[in-house]
Amino acid sequence: MLCLHDSIRHDDPSVQRLLGAVEDAHSLTALILAAWQVARVLTVHLVEAVLAERARRPLAWPRCPQCGVFLRSKGFATRQVMSLFGPIRWRRRVGRCPHGCAIPQVAPLDEALGVQPHQRTSGELQSLGCALAVFVPFATAARLLGWYSGRTVSPQAVWGWVQAAGQRAMETLQEHLHALAQGDLPAPEALAADLATAPLVLGADGVMVPFRPTGGQPTGKTRWQEIKVGVLARLGQHRTRTGKVVTRLHPRRLVAVLGGVDALQPRLWLEAVRQGIRQAPQVVWLSDGARGLWRLYEERLAAYAVGILDFYHAAQSLWKGAAAWLDGRTTQARRWFGWARHRLRHGQPDGVLADVVEALEVEGLPASARDTLTALYAYLERHRDHLDYATYKELGLPIGSGMVESACKWLIQQRFKGVGMRWSEDGFNHLLHLRLAWVNGSFEALFQVQLQPSPNT
Numbered sequence: 001m002l003c004l005h006d007s008i009r010h011d012d013p014s015v016q017r018l019l020g021a022v023e024d025a026h027s028l029t030a031l032i033l034a035a036w037q038v039a040r041v042l043t044v045h046l047v048e049a050v051l052a053e054r055a056r057r058p059l060a061w062p063r064c065p066q067c068g069v070f071l072r073s074k075g076f077a078t079r080q081v082m083s084l085f086g087p088i089r090w091r092r093r094v095g096r097c098p099h100g101c102a103i104p105q106v107a108p109l110d111e112a113l114g115v116q117p118h119q120r121t122s123g124e125l126q127s128l129g130c131a132l133a134v135f136v137p138f139a140t141a142a143r144l145l146g147w148y149s150g151r152t153v154s155p156q157a158v159w160g161w162v163q164a165a166g167q168r169a170m171e172t173l174q175e176h177l178h179a180l181a182q183g184d185l186p187a188p189e190a191l192a193a194d195l196a197t198a199p200l201v202l203g204a205d206g207v208m209v210p211f212r213p214t215g216g217q218p219t220g221k222t223r224w225q226e227i228k229v230g231v232l233a234r235l236g237q238h239r240t241r242t243g244k245v246v247t248r249l250h251p252r253r254l255v256a257v258l259g260g261v262d263a264l265q266p267r268l269w270l271e272a273v274r275q276g277i278r279q280a281p282q283v284v285w286l287s288d289g290a291r292g293l294w295r296l297y298e299e300r301l302a303a304y305a306v307g308i309l310d311f312y313h314a315a316q317s318l319w320k321g322a323a324a325w326l327d328g329r330t331t332q333a334r335r336w337f338g339w340a341r342h343r344l345r346h347g348q349p350d351g352v353l354a355d356v357v358e359a360l361e362v363e364g365l366p367a368s369a370r371d372t373l374t375a376l377y378a379y380l381e382r383h384r385d386h387l388d389y390a391t392y393k394e395l396g397l398p399i400g401s402g403m404v405e406s407a408c409k410w411l412i413q414q415r416f417k418g419v420g421m422r423w424s425e426d427g428f429n430h431l432l433h434l435r436l437a438w439v440n441g442s443f444e445a446l447f448q449v450q451l452q453p454s455p456n457t
C-alpha cells in the first residue's frame with residue numbers, strides 16, 4: 001500500500017494534492033470523500049493504462065464493406081468518453097479503405113470494447129443515470145448522478161439515455177412478439193422447485209396518464225390516455241420471523257402498453273408463457289368487471305386459468321344495487337347489503353340473484369333503480385362461474401385484485417403522474433419500458449453492465 005502511495009505521489013502532482021487533502025481531512029465523512037477523489041483518479045489512470053497497452057497490440061484489420069480489400073491503418077487517433085469517474089482518453093489505431101471508399105473510419109479496439117462510433121458516455125454512467133430516472137424526475141436524476149460522477153450532468157443527457165435504452169427494450173419486445181406471432185413460444189423462466197408448483201396468478205387493469213396534445217406541443221389541452229397493465233405472479237408461501245406463513249407474490253412480472261386490450265393481449269400472453277402458464281398446476285385470472293379484460297380472458301387464458309371476479313368490486317356493485325333499490329340511507333339497505341355480501345362471500349349467489357329478481361318485480365320501482373338492478377343482475381349472471389369465493393378461499397387463492405392495483409400504483413402513478421407532468425407518447429413509452437425492465441429483472445441486460453455487487457462480497 002505504501003509503495004502504491006509513493007508511486008502515485010511521484011507520478012502525478014494532481015494526485016499529490018488529492019492525497020494531501022486526504023491527510024488533512026478531519027471528519028470521517030470528509031476523509032472518505034477525499035479518499036474517493038483519489039480512487040477516481042486512480043481508476044482513470046488504471047483504465048487508461050490498460051487501454052494504452054491494448055491499443056499497442058497488433059490487430060487484424062477487417063475488409064472494406066464496399067470493395068472487400070483489407071482496411072489499412074492510418075495511425076493513432078484519440079478517443080474520449082465520459083465515465084462514472086470522469087473523462088477517459090485513449091489513443092488507438094484507426095483504419096480506412098486503401099482504395100478510398102467512402103466508409104466511416106474503423107477503430108477495431110473501440111468495437112472490441114463495445115464502444116459505439118458516436119458514443120460520448122460509457123455504459124455504466126448511462127445505466128446509473130437511467131436507473132435513477134426510473135424512480136425520480138430527469139432533473140433530480142441528473143443532479144444525483146452529478147454528485148456521484150463529480151461532473152455536471154444535464155437532465156437532457158439523462159433523458160437522451162432513457163430514450164435510447166427504452167428504444168432498445170421496445171425493439172427487443174417487438175422481436176419477441178413477432179416470434180410469438182409466428183408460433184415460436186418463449187422458454188419458461190427457471191423457477192425454484194417450491195415456486196414452480198405454486199399457483200400462477202394473473203390480472204390486469206387500466207390506468208389513465210396525462211399526455212400532451214397531439215403533436216407533442218408543450219401547450220394546449222391535456223389528453224388523458226389509458227395504459228393497460230398486466231401482472232403475473234406466483235403465489236408463494238413465506239414464513240415470517242415470528243413463524244407465521246404468509247403468501248408472497250414472487251416472482252412478480254409486469255406488462256404494460258399505451259393502448260387497448262388488443263395491444264395488451266399478446267404482451268400478457270408472451271409473459272404468461274414465460275411464467276409457465278402451460279406448466280403451472282394452477283392458474284388464476286383475477287379481474288374486476290371490465291368487459292374487454294374478461295374478453296381477453298375468454299379468448300386467451302380460459303383454457304388454462306380459473307377466472308375470479310374481484311370480490312370487492314362485486315361487493316361494490318351489490319351496494320349500488322342496495323342503495324338504488326332500498327335507498328342508501330336506510331337500515332334496510334345496509335342490512336340487505338350485509339346479507340348479500342355475506343352470501344356472495346360464501347359462494348351462494350343464487351339467493352342474491354333471486355332477491356334482485358323479486359325486487360325487479362315490485363310495482364312502482366323507479367326507472368333508475370330498475371336500471372341499476374337490471375345491470376347488477378346481468379353482471380352477477382355474466383360472472384356466475386367466477387363467484388365461487390368459498391372454494392377459492394379454501395384453495396388459498398386471492399379473491400381481490402389488490403396486486404393489480406398496487407402494480408398500477410408502482411408502475412404508473414408513482415412516476416408518470418407527478419404534479420404538472422405531461423408526456424409525449426415516445427417519452428412515455430421509453431421510460432415505461434425501462435421501468436418494466438427494472439421490475440422484471442431485465443434492466444442490466446439493456447446496458448450489459450452489472451452495477452450491483454455480487455452476492456458473496
Ligand SMILES: [Zn+2]
Pocket residue numbers: 064065066067068069097098099100101
Ligand atoms: Zn473499399
